[in-house]
Amino acid sequence: MPAPAPDAKLGRARPRDGGWRLRLALAGARATTLASRLLGRGGGTAAPGVVAERIDPGALRKLGAALTGGSLVVGGTNGKTTTAHMVATILDRAGRRVVHNRSGSNLVRGVIAALAAQSSLNGVPRGEVGVIEADEAALPAIVAGLRPRFILFNNLFRDQLDRYGELDHVARRWREAVAGLDGDTTLLVNADDPTLVGVVDRAGHRDRPGGPCVRFFGLGVAVEGAGADSAILLDALPHAADAAVCPRCGARLAYRALYLSHLGDWYCPACGHARPPLDVTARDIRLEGVTALSLTIEGSWAVGGGPRAGRRRATKRRSRGRADASPLAPQPAARCPRPTAFTVHVPLPGLYNAYNTLAAATAALAFGATPAQIADGLRGFTAAFGRIERVRVRDREIVLALVKNPTGFNEVLRMLAGGREAGLAVPALLAINDLDADGRDVSWLWDVDFEILAAGDAPLHTAGLRGPDMAVRLKYAGVDPARIVPHAPNDLRAALLDFVRAAPAGSTLYVLPTYTAMLDIRRHLADLGAVRNFWQK
Amino acid sequence: MPHARPTLRIGYLYGVEMNIYGDRGNIIALSQRCRWRDIAVEIDLVGIGDPLRPAYHDLYFFGGGQDKEQIAVAADLAGDKGKILREAVEEGATALTICGGYQLFGHHYRPHNGPELPGIGIFDITSEAGPDRFIGNSVLELPDGELVGFENHSALTFLGPGCESLGRVVIGAGNNGRDGSGGAKYKHAYGSYLHGSLLPKNPWFADRLIVEALARRHGPVELAPLPDNLELAAHRRPPAQLTH
Numbered sequence: 087m088p089a090p091a092p093d094a095k096l097g098r099a100r101p102r103d104g105g106w107r108l109r110l111a112l113a114g115a116r117a118t119t120l121a122s123r124l125l126g127r128g129g130g131t132a133a134p135g136v137v138a139e140r141i142d143p144g145a146l147r148k149l150g151a152a153l154t155g156g157s158l159v160v161g162g163t164n165g166k167t168t169t170a171h172m173v174a175t176i177l178d179r180a181g182r183r184v185v186h187n188r189s190g191s192n193l194v195r196g197v198i199a200a201l202a203a204q205s206s207l208n209g210v211p212r213g214e215v216g217v218i219e220a221d222e223a224a225l226p227a228i229v230a231g232l233r234p235r236f237i238l239f240n241n242l243f244r245d246q247l248d249r250y251g252e253l254d255h256v257a258r259r260w261r262e263a264v265a266g267l268d269g270d271t272t273l274l275v276n277a278d279d280p281t282l283v284g285v286v287d288r289a290g291h292r293d294r295p296g297g298p299c300v301r302f303f304g305l306g307v308a309v310e311g312a313g314a315d316s317a318i319l320l321d322a323l324p325h326a327a328d329a330a331v332c333p334r335c336g337a338r339l340a341y342r343a344l345y346l347s348h349l350g351d352w353y354c355p356a357c358g359h360a361r362p363p364l365d366v367t368a369r370d371i372r373l374e375g376v377t378a379l380s381l382t383i384e385g386s387w388a389v390g391g392g393p394r395a396g397r398r399r400a401t402k403r404r405s406r407g408r409a410d411a412s413p414l415a416p417q418p419a420a421r422c423p424r425p426t427a428f429t430v431h432v433p434l435p436g437l438y439n440a441y442n443t444l445a446a447a448t449a450a451l452a453f454g455a456t457p458a459q460i461a462d463g464l465r466g467f468t469a470a471f472g473r474i475e476r477v478r479v480r481d482r483e484i485v486l487a488l489v490k491n492p493t494g495f496n497e498v499l500r501m502l503a504g505g506r507e508a509g510l511a512v513p514a515l516l517a518i519n520d521l522d523a524d525g526r527d528v529s530w531l532w533d534v535d536f537e538i539l540a541a542g543d544a545p546l547h548t549a550g551l552r553g554p555d556m557a558v559r560l561k562y563a564g565v566d567p568a569r570i571v572p573h574a575p576n577d578l579r580a581a582l583l584d585f586v587r588a589a590p591a592g593s594t595l596y597v598l599p600t601y602t603a604m605l606d607i608r609r610h611l612a613d614l615g616a617v618r619n620f621w622q623k
Numbered sequence: 624m625p626h627a628r629p630t631l632r633i634g635y636l637y638g639v640e641m642n643i644y645g646d647r648g649n650i651i652a653l654s655q656r657c658r659w660r661d662i663a664v665e666i667d668l669v670g671i672g673d674p675l676r677p678a679y680h681d682l683y684f685f686g687g688g689q690d691k692e693q694i695a696v697a698a699d700l701a702g703d704k705g706k707i708l709r710e711a712v713e714e715g716a717t718a719l720t721i722c723g724g725y726q727l728f729g730h731h732y733r734p735h736n737g738p739e740l741p742g743i744g745i746f747d748i749t750s751e752a753g754p755d756r757f758i759g760n761s762v763l764e765l766p767d768g769e770l771v772g773f774e775n776h777s778a779l780t781f782l783g784p785g786c787e788s789l790g791r792v793v794i795g796a797g798n799n800g801r802d803g804s805g806g807a808k809y810k811h812a813y814g815s816y817l818h819g820s821l822l823p824k825n826p827w828f829a830d831r832l833i834v835e836a837l838a839r840r841h842g843p844v845e846l847a848p849l850p851d852n853l854e855l856a857a858h859r860r861p862p863a864q865l866t867h
Contacts, residue, residue, distance in 0.1 A: 244643075252643070252689045325647060336695075526759065527773045529818040532645030554857035558823050561853050562651050572853065575860075 108149075108209045111142035115202040132191055135199030146194065146231030149201040150216065152209055153185060156235025157216030158449050161225045161260070162276075163243045164494050165442040166192070168434070170219040172446035173238075173453075176463030180455050183213035192221040197228055215453065222256050226263035236452050237267075238274045239282045240445050243347055243493035244326060244533070253281070260285045267298040274448050276441070277302035277361050278349040284333025303366040303448040305345050305440070306384070317373055317504075318437055320344040326492030326533040334359045346437055347493040366451065368444040375504060376435045376474075376485055383447050383460075384427045428457035430464045435474060436501035438494070477616040481591040484611070489516075489598045490524070492533040499538055502596055509542025514596040515585045516560075517550040517578060517603035524600040528552045531559045540564035545588070549573040549581035550603045578603060579610045586614070629841045630663040631833065634680035636708075636724065637688070637696050638668045644775065646686030646721050648820025652829050653682070660847050662837070671699045677707045680716060682836035687722030687818070690734070697727055697740040705743035712745050717836040718812040721821065722776060725806070725814035726750045732778065746807045746814055747785030750778045753799070760860075761795025761817060763805040768827050769793070771858055772817025780816075782807055789815050811835045826854045 115134035122133060138145045150157055160170040174186040187200035197218055205211045220228045222242075229237060239260070244253055261284070264273065269291055275282050283302075290300035307318050323330065327348040330339040337356035344350035353360035370382040432443050443464060450460045475486045487502070489495040503510055520526050531552075536559055539546060546569055548556040557572040571588075573581035582597075589595055599607050635650055654664040669675050688696065700708075708728075712718055718728070726732040729748035732740040756777040763770045770790060779799040782788060788798070789806030797805035797816070806815030813832075815821070822829040830846050837844045 254689050254691055325642070336691075527644065527775060527818065529645035529648070529773055529820060532648030532651070532820045532823075533642075554853070554860070555824070557853045558857045559648075562648070562655050562823055564655075567850075567853065570853065572856065 105142075105148070107142040108145060109207060111138040111145045112202050112205060112207050112209060114138055114141050115199065116207065119203065132193065132195045132199055134202055135191075135195030135197070138198050138202050139195060145202070146198050146228070147233065148209060149198065149205060149211065150232035150234070152205070152211050153214060153216045155182065155215035155453070157185075157218055157232055158236040158238060158453070159225065159229055159232060159234040160217070160219045160238045160240065160445075160449075161222065162238075162240025163222060163491065164241055165438060165445070166219045166240055168439065169238065169240055169442045169445045169449075170217050172442065172464060172467055173449045174217040175467055176446065176450045176455055176460050177215055177217070177453060179463045179466075180459040182215050182453070184215050184217055185211050185213035186217045187219055192219045193224045194227050194231070197224075197232070223259075226259050229263050230266065234271060236272050236274055236449060237264075238445055238449050239276060239279075239285060241276055241279050241347075241349065241441070242281045242285075243491060244530070257281050257285055261289070264289045264298070268296055269298060272299040272301060272452060274301050274303065274445070274452060276349070276445065277304040277364055278345060278351070278441075280330055280333055280339055280348065280352050280361075283362060287333055301365040301448070301452070302362050303444055304351070304361065304364045304368075305343075305349075305371070305444070306364065306367040306369045307343055307345065307371065315371070318345055318371055318440075320346070320350075323348060324493075324496050324535055326496055326530075326535070332357060332359055346441065346497060349441070366444065366448045368440060370429070371437070371440050373435065373437060373440070373501070376502060378431065378433050379435060379437075379440050379443070380429060380431045381440055381443060382427060382429045383444065383457075384425075385448075385451055386425055426457055428461060430461045432464045432467055434467065436497055438497040438501075477611055479611055479614050479616045480586060482586060482589055483594045484586075484597055484616075485594065486597045486599070486604070486607070486611075488601065488604055490601055492530050495531075495534040495598075498598060499534075499536070503538055509539050510544050510546075510596065511542060512594045512596060513545045513547065513585070513589055514598060515547040515549060515581065516553075516556050517581070517597065517599040517607060518548070518552040518556045519550045519600050519603040520552045521602045523602050528555050531555060534559075536560055536563035536565070540566075543569065545569050545571050547571040547573060547581065547585045547588075549575070549578055549585075550600065551575050553581075578606045579613075582607060582610050583614070628661060628663055629837055629844065630665055631657050631682060631836055632680045633664060633666045634675065634683045635666055635668045636683055636685040637670060637692075637699075638684075638686070639670050640692040640696055641686045641688035641723055643687050643689060644722070644773075644818040645820050646818060649684055649686070649719060649721070649822040649829075652820065652822035652826075653684070653833065656826070656829055656849065657833060659849055662833070669704075671695055675704045675707050678711060678714065680711065681839050682832060683708065683711070683716065683718040683720075685718070685720040685724030685728065687724060693723045693727070693732075694737075694740060696723075697732075697742070700727060700743050701741060708743055709745055712810055712812045715811060715839050717832055717839070718745075719822075719832060720812070720814040721818065722816055725816065726778060726780065728812065728814055729780070729807075730783075745812055746809055747783035748780050748798075748807050748814075749783070750780040753777050753779040755800075757796035757800060757816075759795055761797070761805070762793040763790030763797070763815065763817070764793050765790040765828075767831075768825075769858075770815070770817060770821065770825050770828060771860070772815070772819035772821045772824070774816040775818060776816050780807075785809070789813055824854060824857045826851045826858075 115138040118134040118137045160166045174184045185204045291297040330348040332354035335357040339352045342351040367384045368381045372380045487498045657664045720728045727742045729742045729746045733751040735752040758775045761774040786807045786809040788804035789808045792805040
């Protein structure tokens with residue numbers, strides 16, 4: 087493969103020289119941040135990005151090129167914040183300096199703002215590695231600008247369709263984005279998701295000379311016999327899953343094992359297409375209730391980037407010898423398969439977090455992290471904002487879990503019910519809003535399998551702007567109306583107070599809010615005396 | 624109520640292929656509201672390539688789907704199924720169609736690019752891709768009540784003289800955002816762009832469909848009233864919230 091001169095390529099400009107335009111853009115971003123702080127608007131994460139992009143339309147490309155260790159873009163409808171956060175934590179603890187859009191601002195301007203805030207005014211970043219979470223719709227633009235070293239495709243579940251358009255549309259745009267990549271990028275793909283395999287199908291360097299390298303990860307769970315795990319295997323596609331069709335021929339797919347939504351060990355009975363062989367596999371998954379999980383990661387490939395990863399090693403490092411001493415310095419044998427198996431423990435619950443863990447470990451391996459570094463980073467991991475938190479309020483323990491789309495909601499219910507058929511054992515408050523950040527259309531509640539809650543006798547409180555819709559959904563799921571406690575749609579604080587008071591001291595409660603309801607509830611919990619710093623990093 | 628326990632036979636058209644935006648909530652609402660009244664329900668999921676038994680079902684439901692599925696479904700309807708459905712509606716069967724299903728019950732849907740999708744012509748309507756997407760809460764006013772739901776479509780649908788509008792648009796865009804018409808109706812077939820799901824929050828309309836559908840084989844039926852307080856609370860959302 088003829089390798090073009092690195093610096094002649096778009097997106098591979100010399101790190102330190104972003105030019106006067108970039109310097110001006112960064113100064114503009116800095117001034118905007120300062121101004122919004124002075125005006126007391128504090129949290130505005132995108133405005134500096136808007137300013138920087140307007141001054142220098144090439145800002146994203148230049149800021150990305152200045153990251154000498156390359157960057158990772160994390161895409162997917164579910165779990166991208168958690169996954170990106172895990173990768174950043176692992177690399178950070180391993181001594182890599184990471185630039186990360188932590189605030190969850192994952193549109194193009196948010197990414198520019200995050201990178202600008204973490205660079206000097208000359209465009210020199212305060213880190214060597216970028217870990218960037220990308221909104222589904224913004225991913226193609228972020229990838230085109232950033233030219234990342236790795237892209238992690240985590241999953242594509244039906245999300246807030248009013249915001250993104252249909253799933254097919256997102257997949258098509260990702261495919262177009264992948265078609266524009268070359269061998270400088272390695273794609274890390276969840277092979278259990280047939281839609282994602284379709285996104286990268288025949289786009290890799292084996293089918294398209296000069297194309298990106300593709301690595302697959304997935305679950306390896308025993309389907310029959312003593313090792314079979316019913317907490318992890320599903321009997322049938324949940325209603326929230328899109329009809330799983332073959333990405334090549336369109337026929338209905340079959341599964342040797344179905345794990346979560348439409349993710350599994352799939353194959354096409356019509357054309358023989360199937361889940362590709364896995365480069366990194368998760369085995370022996372153990373789910374420990376609402377608190378933790380462990381799994382074994384097996385890699386037949388460990389490390390190294392794409393077919394031309396070696397070239398990057400020639401890049402002069404600025405970190406004064408530290409890189410060479412770092413255990414993360416690329417190994418000469420990086421391109422050879424290096425079988426490895428190691429167990430990780432993560433203080434996060436649920437099968438969906440097992441997937442996030444596997445994805446993060448795959449990315450960390452790709453960056454050259456060692457199994458010990460990965461296990462260490464994950465052991466001390468704290469949940470990303472609002473994903474799953476436990477707080478103590480008035481002598482009661484509240485488990486708070488964000489719900490934002492059918493698959494996420496299904497998996498949270500599965501996790502809270504412990505995979506049992508007995509429904510929830512403890513009271514729950516379901517707080518559903520329909521503001522822009524939640525998705526304005528609440529039709530998705532009808533795609534969630536709330537029928538699992540019909541068993542059991544714990545009360546189910548409903549609140550939020552669309553609490554009434556939630557209450558109706560529960561009733562039609564077969565929940566005894568006597569268990570449904572509807573609260574007024576406009577007063578989350580009163581609903582939360584009633585909910586907490588109705589439960590005896592010492593008990594555990596579940597609170598399941600959509601995004602904006604969660605923001606409200608966290609504030610009210612703090613007012614009620616919850617330990618404020620509990621959820622802050 | 625007749626003495627024999629009546630059975631409602633539902634033909635759930637393309638429930639696997641066309642199942643977007645929670646439209647299956649309509650099937651859940653129909654079957655639960657029957658079960659709570661001791662009316663038996665039989666649901667046949669009719670997918671691509673499956674046979675459709677002529678003159679068998681009392682009620683058909685047909686929801687919305689993504690483009691790829693809608694193309695495959697249109698091809699499947701072009702065979703016997705389209706004819707069986709046309710005859711069924713002519714002979715008094717009830718049908719509820721939403722979004723893509725609504726379009727395919729019309730003459731055709733013309734996308735921006737790609738070939739025109741033929742429909743089965745039960746509704747005298749034509750649909751074409753429009754420049755904008757209509758997204759938001761929507762309310763239709765019918766002679767005997769209001770329907771509340773959520774619309775999300777880029778198609779413009781126009782009514783011909785052979786069918787009437789299901790209701791007048793009070794909030795939202797309706798068929799095309801221009802003429803104030805919302806949905807279509809022909810005999811006992813109804814179509815609209817309202818997701819939500821539509822029937823759970825509009826229990827009066829769900830019951831009307833059940834009554835009309837049962838009348839086909841069981842004659843006039845009077846439904847026992849149900850406690851609909853939760854449904855009505857969801858139905859009666861303050862207008863201020865509907866337009867936010």
